[in-house]
Amino acid sequence: MTAADSQIHVMLVDDHAIVRQGLRSILERDTQIKVIAEAASSGECLALMDRATPDVLLLDLKLSTSSDTEGLDLAREIADRHPKVAILVLTTFLNEDLVKQAVQAGAKGYVVKDVDTDALMRAIHDVSRGESAFDARSAAAMVRSMQAPAPETTPGLSPRELEVLRHLARGLSNKEIGKRLYVGETTAKFHVGNILRKLEVSSRAEAVYEASKRKLL
Structure with missing residues (x-):
């Protein structure tokens, strides 16, 4: 197996180009991570997925459209059409309902954007291996949402x-x-x-x- 074969292929889905550029710069400091595509919307993401399927989809839930659920809808569609792709939510929004809905939509992890670089890279490695990955606040929010x-x-x-x-x-x-x-x-x-x-x-x-x-x- 070559070094390229062992890399984790990541697609970035965020409606802000500057955020995607920053994430690409940060993530590719890890030689085991390669960003293979970027998308600003669900439609662009789905079109790209037909050409290059990533190992990990790094997804912002709040994309700039009239629909507040576009990110969640995209997660559900990716989980259905590409079940081997690990969905990792990376967003500024954190509340119990969103974390719960993201997991139910197929996300394997949920981290907020102020997470440190090392923690984000660990989360990508974890979900690429089939593990779950939640930062401390997201995990706590998920548990609170499940009190029933x-x-x-x-x-x-x-x-x-x-x-x-x-x-x-x-x-x-x-x-x-x-x-x-x-x-x-x-x-x-x-x-x-x-x-x-x-x-x-x-x-x-x-x-x-x-x-x-x-x-x-």
């Missing part, structure tokens, strides 16, 4: 799976979970897979959301 009565039925998670679930909620990777529980990464991944299946979700972020809603954390 538990449903009548709860999944039959084993004590070990509940333990793994708590580590998932802290944003740990499979490898990190394995180290904490003194098991191999493959075993940790197996437990995570069981959790997703039992909670009937498709991503780690959705698992944390569903578990919080069911008061399993």
Whole structure:
């Protein structure tokens, strides 16, 4: 595998050209990250996706159109048409509803634009590996948004799976979970897979959301 093959290909979606230029300059300091495309709108993004599919879509939810939901609508469409693309929200807006809606739309992570450079790069690496990535304030907002009565039925998670679930909620990777529980990464991944299946979700972020809603954390 060449160095180019191992790079994380990123598409930037933000309606401000100066923001995209700044992000490109920052991200490409990491030799493992390559910005392959930029888009200012959902239509432009979808057109570009037909020619070059990125590993990570770095998406601002608030694009300058008459629709306040364009970013969320785009996330849903990308998640449906290109399920292998990891969507990472990068926005100035932070509230419980937006974080919850972003996760439900298919986002694997949510960070605010005042996050430091290293944290943003870590988030891109994390979601490219299938992990979730939330900064501290976004994670707290998501948990607050999920404070709801538990449903009548709860999944039959084993004590070990509940333990793994708590580590998932802290944003740990499979490898990190394995180290904490003194098991191999493959075993940790197996437990995570069981959790997703039992909670009937498709991503780690959705698992944390569903578990919080069911008061399993």
